[in-house]
Amino acid sequence: MPKGVSALELTLNERPPGIALTRWLHEELRHAVLDGRLRPGTRLPASRDFARQYGVSRGTAVTVFEQLLSEGYLRSQVGAGTWINERLPENLFGAKRPPVAVVSRPARLSKLKFPHPARPFRAHEPAIAEFPVEVWARIASRRLRRVTSALLAGGDARGYGPLCTAIAEYLGSSRGVNCSPEQVVIVSGVQQALDLLARLLLKPGDAVWMEDPGYFGAITAFTNVGARIIPVPVDEHGISVSKGKQLCARAKGAYLTPAHQFPLGMTMPLERRLAILRWAHDARAFLIEDDYDSEFRFQGRPVPSLQGLDKGESVILLGTFNKLLFPSLRLGYVVLPPALVDPFLAFRYGTDLHPAGLDQSILCDFIVEGHMGRHIRRMRELYAARLAALQAGGQRYLGGLLDISPIQVGLYTASFLRNGMTSREAETRATAHGIETMALSRFTLKRNDVQGLLLGFAAFDERQIRRGLEGLAAALDRKQGEAAG
Ligand SMILES: Cc1ncc(COP(=O)(O)O)c(C=O)c1O
Numbered sequence: 394m395p396k397g398v399s400a401l402e403l404t405l406n407e408r409p410p411g412i413a414l415t416r417w418l419h420e421e422l423r424h425a426v427l428d429g430r431l432r433p434g435t436r437l438p439a440s441r442d443f444a445r446q447y448g449v450s451r452g453t454a455v456t457v458f459e460q461l462l463s464e465g466y467l468r469s470q471v472g473a474g475t476w477i478n479e480r481l482p483e484n485l486f487g488a489k490r491p492p493v494a495v496v497s498r499p500a501r502l503s504k505l506k507f508p509h510p511a512r513p514f515r516a517h518e519p520a521i522a523e524f525p526v527e528v529w530a531r532i533a534s535r536r537l538r539r540v541t542s543a544l545l546a547g548g549d550a551r552g553y554g555p556l557c558t559a560i561a562e563y564l565g566s567s568r569g570v571n572c573s574p575e576q577v578v579i580v581s582g583v584q585q586a587l588d589l590l591a592r593l594l595l596k597p598g599d600a601v602w603m604e605d606p607g608y609f610g611a612i613t614a615f616t617n618v619g620a621r622i623i624p625v626p627v628d629e630h631g632i633s634v635s636k637g638k639q640l641c642a643r644a645k646g647a648y649l650t651p652a653h654q655f656p657l658g659m660t661m662p663l664e665r666r667l668a669i670l671r672w673a674h675d676a677r678a679f680l681i682e683d684d685y686d687s688e689f690r691f692q693g694r695p696v697p698s699l700q701g702l703d704k705g706e707s708v709i710l711l712g713t714f715n716k717l718l719f720p721s722l723r724l725g726y727v728v729l730p731p732a733l734v735d736p737f738l739a740f741r742y743g744t745d746l747h748p749a750g751l752d753q754s755i756l757c758d759f760i761v762e763g764h765m766g767r768h769i770r771r772m773r774e775l776y777a778a779r780l781a782a783l784q785a786g787g788q789r790y791l792g793g794l795l796d797i798s799p800i801q802v803g804l805y806t807a808s809f810l811r812n813g814m815t816s817r818e819a820e821t822r823a824t825a826h827g828i829e830t831m832a833l834s835r836f837t838l839k840r841n842d843v844q845g846l847l848l849g850f851a852a853f854d855e856r857q858i859r860r861g862l863e864g865l866a867a868a869l870d871r872k873q874g875e876a877a878g
Contacts, residue, residue, distance in 0.1 A: 403421075403422075403425055403430065403431065405418075405421045405447065406421060414449060414453055415453055415456050415457055415460075418447070418449065418453065418454075418457045419457045419460055419461065422457065422461060422466070423461065423464075423466060426466050426477055426481070431477050432477065433477050433478060433479040433480075433481060434476060434477060434479050435476065435477045436474050436475070436476050437458070437467070437474070437475045437476065437477070439474070439475075440454040440455045440458055441454075443458075458475060462475075465478060465481070466478060466481070511829065511849075511852050511853075512827060512828065512829045512861075513828060513829065513849075513853045513857050513858060513860070513861025513864075514783075514805075514828065514829060514830050514846075514847075514848040514849045514850065514853070514858075514861055514865075515829045515849045515852060516656075516804065516805035516830075516831060516847045516848065516849035517716065517720075517804065517805070517849065518720065518804070518849060518851065518852040519716055519717070519718075519719065519720070519772070519804060519851050519852060520772060520775060520776070520851055520852050521719050521720070521852065523771070523772065523775065524718060524719050524768070525764065525768060528759070528764050529755065529759065532755050532758045532759055532762075532764075533751075533755050535758075536751060536754050536755055536758065537751070540751070544750050544751065544754055545750065547746075547747055547750045548746075548747065549747055550578075550738040550741050550742060550746060550747050551575075551577070551578050551579065551734075551738060551747070552577075552578060552579025552580075552726075552747055552748055552753055553579065553748075553750055553753035553754055553757060554574070555754075555757050555761075556579060556753045556754070556756060556757040556760075557574040557575075557577040557578075557579065557726075558574040559757050559760045559761050560574075560577050560579075560712075560726050560760070561573060561574040561576070561577050561728075563760060563765075564577075564698075564710075564712070564728065567688070567695065568684065568687075568695065568697065568698045568701070569697030569698055569701035570698050570700050570701050570710060570728060571700065571701050571703075572700070572710075572728045575731075575734065576728050576729050576730070576731060576734060577726055577727070577728055578726065578727045578729060578734070578737060578738065578741070579724060579725075579726055579747070579748050579753060580724075580725050580726065580727055580748065581723040581724065581725065581745075581748060582713045582715045582723055582724070582725040583610065583683055583685055583711045583712075583713045583715075583725055584610050584614070585725070586711045586725065586726075586727045587610060587611050587614035587648075587681070587683075587711070588614045588617070589727075589737065589740060589741060589744065590614075590681060590709060590727070590737075591614040591615050591617065591618045591620065592617075592618055592740070593733075593736060593737060593740050594645065594646060594679055595615065595618050595620040595645060595646070596618075596619075596620075597618065597619030597620070598619065598620070598621055599620050599621065599645045600620070600621045600622075600623050600641045600643070600644040600645060601615050601620050601621070601622060601623065601644055601645055601646050601647065601648065602623050602625045602632065602637050602640075602641070602644050602646070602647035602648070603615065603622045603623065603624055603625065603647075603648055603838060604625065604627050604631070604632050604648065604649060604650065604654065604655075605624035605625060605626050605627060605837060605838040605839055605840050606627065606656055606657065606833060606836035606837045606838070606840070606843060607624075607627070607648065607650075607655065607836060607838065608648070608650065608655045608656075608683065608836070609835070609836060611648040611681070611683070612838070615648070620645075622838065623637070623640050623641045623644055624838035624839040624840070625637040625640060625647075626840055627654060627657060627659075629659060630659065630661060630662050630664075630665045631649070631650075631651060631654050631659060631660075631661035631665055632647070632649055632661075632665075632669065634665065634668040634669050634672050635668075637672070638672060642672075642676060643676055644676065644678055645678055645679070646673075646678045646679035646680065646681065647669070647673070647678060647679075647680050647681070648681045648683065649661070649669065649680060649681065649682055649683065649699070650682075650683045650684075650685070651665075651666060651682060651684075651696075651698075651699050652684050652687030652696055652698070652802070653685070653686060653687050653800075653802045653803045655683070655685070655836070656805075656807055656831075656833055656836050656847050657798075657807050657833075657843070658798055658800035658802070658803065658805075658806055658807050659800065660696055660802065661699075666699050666702055667702070669699075670699070670702060670703055670704075670705070670707065670708075673705070673707035673708075674705045674707060678707065679707055679708075679709060680699065680703075680707050680708045680709070681709050681711065682698060682699045682700055682708050682709065682710045682711065683711050684698060684710060684711065684712050685711075685712070685713055685716060686716050686717075686802075686803045686804050687802060687803070688717055688769050688773075689769075689772065689773055689776050689802060689803055689804060689851075690773075690801065690802045691773065691776065691777040691780060691801040691802065692801040693801075698710060700728060706730035706731070706732065707730070708730070709727060709728070709729055709730065709733065710727070710728040711725065711726070711727055711728075712725055712726050712728075713725035713726075714756060716804060717765070717768075717769065718756075718759075718765070718768070722752065722756070723748075723752075724748065724752060724753065724756055772851075775851075776804065776850070776851045777801075778855075779850045779851060779853065779854070779855065779858060780801070780806065780850050782850075782855040782858045782859070783797060783806070783848065783850045783858050783862070784797050784799070784806075786858055786859055786862040787808070787862060789862075790859075790862040790863060790865070790866040791862060791865065791866055791869070793811055793812065794810070794811055794812045794866060794869040794870060795808050795809065795810055795811060795812070795819075795845075795846065795865070795869055796808060796809045796811055797848065804849055804850070804851035804852075805847055805848060805849040805850065805851070806847075806848055806850065807833065807845055807846075807847060807848075808845050808846050808847075808848050809843075809844060809845040810844040810845055810846070810869070812869055812870070812871065814844065814869065815832075815834065815842055815844060816832035816833045816834040816835075816842055816843070816844050816845055816846060817832045817834055817842075819832065819844075819846055819868070819869060820832035820835075820846065822868040822869065823846065823864075823865055823868045823869070825868065826864045826865070826867055826868040827864055828861055828864045828865050828868060830846045830847060830848060830865075831846065831847045832845075832846060832847075833845040833846065833847060
């Protein structure tokens with residue numbers, strides 16, 4: 394390509410019979426500018442190259458360019474080139490178009506913004522600054538240097554085979570999951586899995602049990618397919634199976650967070666796990682087990698997954714590396730019962746074929762070479778210390794205002810208001826004091842406000858936690874607020 398000429402690969406419509414060549418070419422270029430295919434500032438090839446590219450004479454190209462120049466669509470500088478004019482008259486693009494009609498409802502939390510860096514006490518953020526970027530970079534550059542054509546070609550809807558194997562082994566040894574690598578499908582995270590599963594397993598009007606309070610991402614996925622959400626109350630052991638049966642015994646399935654209930658934090662004991670498995674077996678229902686952060690258990694032994702107890706192939710396990718490693722990684726997995734693998738993969742072809750190959754191969758090496766295990770162990774210690782700082786600081790600064798749950802798992806903890814405020818009021822006041830927190834009422838469906846706030850601790854050092862607690866105390870103490878006001 395001649396020096397200094399930008400690539401212009403514009404597809405032109407066929408010239409209709411009876412239309413002069415110059416008129417046709419002028420109209421094609423003008424429309425390309427008007428509908429934005431040729432952006433303001435785009436440089437056009439020299440008329441000679443343009444003529445050759447589109448099989449017209451140079452004279453025709455010059456005539457059309459000159460006409461567009463005189464109309465203000467182009468600007469040129471002698472000896473330098475010709476560009477699409479940056480200052481197109483506003484009305485060239487016509488009046489503002491009416492917005493395209495949206496049929497589904499926006500997600501429940503779509504208005505919340507998560508600017509970077511996070512402020513205390515954002516709940517879903519791991520300690521990004523602690524991620525061993527140099528190790529990741531070393532693996533990435535090695536993978537790129539030795540990249541195989543098979544990896545570049547991709548094509549397996551399950552994801553990168555060796556990564557599926559590594560995940561199956563990791564889950565078997567650390568989470569008591571009972572699966573072969575063929576049951577593991579790589580996705581971009583829990584949310585993509587929920588979206589695909591909701592569309593695969595539910596028809597409009599189908600009933601599905603949802604923990605109340607529960608995870609908004611699951612509510613959104615089920616709502617999007619028009620499913621009938623049955624809010625089932627959560628007690629101190631997790632979702633209440635007896636209440637669920639009273640409300641809708643023949644539901645198609647249930648969404649659960651048994652290792653670490655979102656947002657209240659409790660772990661489901663064995664008896665409750667067996668009860669829900671029994672119900673799923675009798676009702677021929679599916680159970681979606683969202684195991685989103687249980688690697689970070691600070692006391693006692695890791696709790697084996699519900700999937701590992703399942704004899705009836707009801708459980709679909711979801712996990713994510715987006716919290717374990719870093720949020721923008723966008724890699725997670727689904728462990729499917731064997732009978733669901735093919736339908737799930739066939740369905741997946743309709744959205745994204747498979748996840749990005751290179752990132753999967755880097756993650757695979759990161760796991761197989763032991764870096765993930767090391768990172769988890771380091772983070773477990775760090776997060777335990779941060780949680781301890783939050784709980785100790787909570788007693789010091791928030792006595793009589795807010796009780797922080799004693800729960801010992803995950804990246805966040807629930808806390809309960811003792812000052813009579815609703816959780817929304819507390820959230821609003823906290824925001825005004827520069828504190829990032831979410832009202833527990835954001836996660837309730839039918840039950841009354843669980844008066845409390847979600848507090849994340851993993852991403853903040855002890856100084857930030859102390860400052861955050863001071864800010865929260867000022868926000869929640871009406872007397873302090875009134876004195877200051
Ligand atoms: C309960 C629960 N599941 C899943 C996720 C999201 O996982 P992912 O980022 O992999 O979609 C979150 C994020 O906050 C969560 O709280």
